[in-house]
Amino acid sequence: EIVLTQSPATLSLSPGERATLSCRASQSVSSYLAWYQQKPGQAPRLLIYDASNRATGIPARFSGSGSGTDFTLTISSLEPEDFAVYYCQQRSNWPPLDTFGQGTKLEIK
Amino acid sequence: QVQLQESGPGLVKPSQTLSLTCTVSGGSISSGGYYWSWIRQHPGKGLEWIGYIYYSGSTYYNPSLKSRVTISVDTSKNQFSLKLSSVTAADTAVYYCARAHSSGYGPWGQGTLVTVSS
Numbered sequence: 091e092i093v094l095t096q097s098p099a100t101l102s103l104s105p106g107e108r109a110t111l112s113c114r115a116s117q118s119v120s121s122y123l124a125w126y127q128q129k130p131g132q133a134p135r136l137l138i139y140d141a142s143n144r145a146t147g148i149p150a151r152f153s154g155s156g157s158g159t160d161f162t163l164t165i166s167s168l169e170p171e172d173f174a175v176y177y178c179q180q181r182s183n184w185p186p187l188d189t190f191g192q193g194t195k196l197e198i199k
Numbered sequence: 200q201v202q203l204q205e206s207g208p209g210l211v212k213p214s215q216t217l218s219l220t221c222t223v224s225g226g227s228i229s230s231g232g233y234y235w236s237w238i239r240q241h242p243g244k245g246l247e248w249i250g251y252i253y254y255s256g257s258t259y260y261n262p263s264l265k266s267r268v269t270i271s272v273d274t275s276k277n278q279f280s281l282k283l284s285s286v287t288a289a290d291t292a293v294y295y296c297a298r299a300h301s302s303g304y305g306p307w308g309q310g311t312l313v314t315v316s317s
Contacts, residue, residue, distance in 0.1 A: 091262075121302070122302040123302060124302050124303030124304070126303075126304075132309075133295055133297075133307035133308065133309055133310050134246065134295075134304075134307060135305070135307075136303045136304060136305030136306075136307075138303075139300075139301050139302050139303035139305075140301050140302050140303075141302075143301075145303070145305055177245065177246060179246070179302075179303065179304070180302070181299075181302045181303075185259075185262075186251075186259035187248070187261065187262065188248040188299075189248065190245055190246040190247070190248070191245070192245050193245055
């Protein structure tokens with residue numbers, strides 16, 4: 091099973107600042123990595139798929155990069171609505187076994 | 200656009216079988232190109248993939264749950280379902296259905312809390 095480790099566990103920033111979230115895989119996942127945002131009481135929302143492709147309707151301030159084992163989600167300038175928990179997720183094609191990271195909580199400083 | 204909605208009992212007794220259904224609207228499960236998935240989230244915790252199914256009936260399950268999980272599809276009703284047998288308190292979670300495509304999941308249902316308790 092591929093383990094995803096997200097860092098930091100908590101990130102404290104102010105609106106307008108740049109956020110950089112990391113996700114490291116225990117072995118290569120190629121570019122089969124996605125990022126999600128989850129707010130309290132809500133389902134996760136897909137932000138990025140295939141490591142760097144923004145999902146439909148996601149603002150341009152969200153970007154993803156990386157391949158292999160190291161991935162980054164960047165939010166260029168934080169808006170108040172961006173404070174939430176962010177998860178990364180990888181897809182293993184064979185055997186099929188998707189796993190999620192433990193999450194990074196982005197909180198207002 | 201495609202929307203998903205979970206339904207089923209919110210309370211299940213230990214050792215019984217948890218049964219949930221996901222109804223898909225705004226698109227057809229039979230159109231192909233996507234896997235239809237179940238994911239759960241224990242209270243205050245992270246996300247755990249349970250498994251997914253293709254409209255043809257091909258299924259893939261998380262090995263840690265495989266012995267207890269069955270996912271099925273009813274294309275005539277545009278629904279897919281989850282059955283998890285022999286539940287314990289450790290199966291208490293919010294259960295989500297979602298559409299899998301490429302490397303990600305979207306959209307998701309709103310989620311339904313299932314509590315295992317006598």
